[in-house]
Amino acid sequence: MLNRHPEYQYLDLLQQVLEHGDRRIDRTGVGTLSVFGAMARFDVGAYAPILTTKRVYWKTAIKEMLWFLTGKTNIQALLKENVRIWTDWPLARYRKETGENVSQEAFEKRIVEDDAFAARWGDLGPVYGKQWRRWQGPDGRAFDQIAGVIDALKNNPTSRRILFHGWNVAEIDQMALPPCHMVYQFHVAKDKLSCLLFQRSVDVLLGNPFNWAAGVALQAMIAQQCDLELGEFVWVGGDVHLYLNHLEQARLQLTREPRPFPRLVLKRRAASIDDYRIEDFDVQGYDPHPHIAAEVAV
Structure with missing residues (x-):
């Protein structure tokens, strides 16, 4: 078993x-x-928990994480990177409010090409990135939680308060989707950075693999910025669920034997947490089983 x-x-x-x-x-x-209630833990100094029993499009997951770090909340920037995973929510709103049954492809094309249209229909509200980088206090000041985490790791690494979260109660009703991966907490021991990610809600077939890949990428970036090695990635789930139209896909995945996990490597040291690009990430030795397609529930 070991x-x-x-x-x-x-x-x-x-x-x-x-x-x-x-x-x-x-x-x-x-x-x-x-x-x-569920938990998993991984030694990310040895490997990256990017699933092998189906192909995970890790570049898409990391592009999303890099977008969160910009603090942006409009899908136009994502679509320009060919990341379409957030389109469903603004598209559904557009169809409902206008009555126009536009195709996803046409909607996305217009978002990319028409800045005014993107400003009106492409914004998701104050979702993840806004809360992480520009949490607004009652006095109007904006708080950069990511900068705060990096500062604490450099200057007070034994603190039990090194975390950031996105559950801003005052702005939940303005968000296209309230944060699922809510809290990231960090811990340093023996010059190794560990990360605990708590998710209040997780689509275990589609969302979970992306959240692990993105979370470890974030952990790697922060560790590099703080001159730390990688320790453990610990994941905790609240409501862990399979959608009823994902059951056959889950059964298929369960028939497959895992293959060796890959390694996630940063190819350069970025000047700051804001300077990473998708080209900086390399996943080495990834040999997964084929992709398993499934519909996102909106």
Whole structure:
């Protein structure tokens, strides 16, 4: 058991949700099987937990993380990087408010090409990046939580307060989607940086693999900026669920044997946390099983 592949933490969770999940109707109307409370932990100094039992498009996940770090909240910047994972929410709003049954492709094209249209229809509200980099206090001051984390890691690394989060109660109702990956907490021991990510809600088939890849990329960037090695990545899930239209895909994934995890390497040291680009990331030795397609529930 000591040599059991760490990806079985994910596969065991899939199995648990399939066998013991509470069947419920969710806000999307699709329905889920849900369990409450889960944990996984990985030695990211040795490998990156990018799933091998299906292909994970890790560049898309990291591009999203880099977008969060900019503090931007409009999908135009994402679409220019060919990242389409946030389009569903503004597209649904556009169709509802205008009555125009525009195709996703046409909507995205207009967002990219028309700045005024993008400003009106492409903004997601004060989602992740805004809270991480420009959390607004009651006196109107903006707080850069990421800068605060890096400063604390450099100057007070044994603090138990090194964290940032996105659950700004005053602005939840303005967000296209309230933050699912809510809290990132950091811990330094023996010059190694560990990260704990708490998710209040996780789509275990589609969202979870992306969140792990992006979270480890963030951990690697912050560690490099603070001259630390990588320790553990610890993930904690609240409501962990499979959508009812993902069950066959989950069963398929469970038939596959994990392959060796890859390594995530930063090819250069960026000048600051704001200076990383997707070209700086290299995932070495990634040999996954084929991609498994599934629909996002909106």
